[in-house]
Amino acid sequence: MASDAQExxxxxxxxxxxSHFVTRAIREAIVSGLLAPGERxxxxxxxxxxxxxxxxxxxxxxxxxxxxxxxxxxNSFARVAKLDxxxxxxxYLMRERLEPLAIELSAPRLDEAQLRRLRDLHTDIEAGWxxxxxxxxxxxxxxxxxxxxxxxxxxRIVSDFWNATQHVRRAYADTVRPGDDEHEVxxxxxxxxxxxxxxxxxxxxxxxxxGHIARxxxxxxxxxxxxxxx
Numbered sequence: 001m002a003s004d005a006q007e008x009x010x011x012x013x014x015x016x017x018x019s020h021f022v023t024r025a026i027r028e029a030i031v032s033g034l035l036a037p038g039e040r041x042x043x044x045x046x047x048x049x050x051x052x053x054x055x056x057x058x059x060x061x062x063x064x065x066x067x068x069x070x071x072x073x074x075n076s077f078a079r080v081a082k083l084d085x086x087x088x089x090x091x092y093l094m095r096e097r098l099e100p101l102a103i104e105l106s107a108p109r110l111d112e113a114q115l116r117r118l119r120d121l122h123t124d125i126e127a128g129w130x131x132x133x134x135x136x137x138x139x140x141x142x143x144x145x146x147x148x149x150x151x152x153x154x155x156r157i158v159s160d161f162w163n164a165t166q167h168v169r170r171a172y173a174d175t176v177r178p179g180d181d182e183h184e185v186x187x188x189x190x191x192x193x194x195x196x197x198x199x200x201x202x203x204x205x206x207x208x209x210x211g212h213i214a215r216x217x218x219x220x221x222x223x224x225x226x227x228x229x230x
Contacts (some may be wrong), residue, residue, distance in 0.1 A: 018052060023060040025050055027163065030069050030080055032137075037082035037167045041070065068164045081164070085220065088168050091161050092217035099143075099213060100206035102150040103157055104191075107202030115198055118145050122194050126187070128159030136170060140192065145204070150184060168220065185215070 012021040012030055019223060026046065029035045041061065043132075047054045061078045064070040071081045083091075121142040128134045147155050188213045196205035 004163045018056050022056040023063050026060050033082050039080045041078040079159050096213045100210045102147040102154050102207040104202035106147045106149035108200050114148050
């Protein structure tokens with residue numbers, strides 16, 4: 001585990017409650033891979049890193065358990081949750097239904113600033129293929145940014161699904177290289193999704209996204225140890 005707050009890449013924001021800050025910090029550590037699936041979560045060390053007592057850490061772990069990111073066992077240690085391929089496949093099936101709905105609702109509501117952000121993320125992904133971890137993060141930001149016009153409750157559900165399966169996407173993030181078939185398909189799909197959103201065509205964006213996620217689910221089911229980026 002990281003030894004200082006800088007490695008956790010998080011700071012308490014102005015007006016942010018202590019409980020929200022600690023929950024966010026641990027969530028970010030899990031999603032970023034700083035705390036790995038199945039790893040014991042050292043509550044005292046986290047409290048020290050974040051300069052808080054153990055009480056908000058325990059409260060944060062209970063919240064993260066409800067999000068599916070942490071496994072708590074009575075009279076034992078908390079650990080980062082680890083999904084098996086069946087659970088991952090179930091989440092991807094739900095994503096195939098919910099994320100097309102989210103992007104369909106989002107498309108007509110995205111403003112110029114949000115569309116520029118999507119364009120910039122797409123450009124950064126195209127330029128960053130020599131750094132798999134960077135592309136992994138940018139890809140996540142791109143997809144979640146597509147849903148900014150969707151209702152907040154739907155966005156929260158989608159975000160929870162992404163958080164729960166981030167370790168699967170990271171597993172072999174360095175296997176997709178520029179020029180290979182997977183890379184070229186991903187490039188085309190991202191570009192077409194962005195163009196559909198730019199044109200305000202939610203139906204087309206939803207159809208593209210549904211195929212994008214289904215293709216990844218199929219690959220995961222065929223190669224459970226493989227990496228997925230969608």
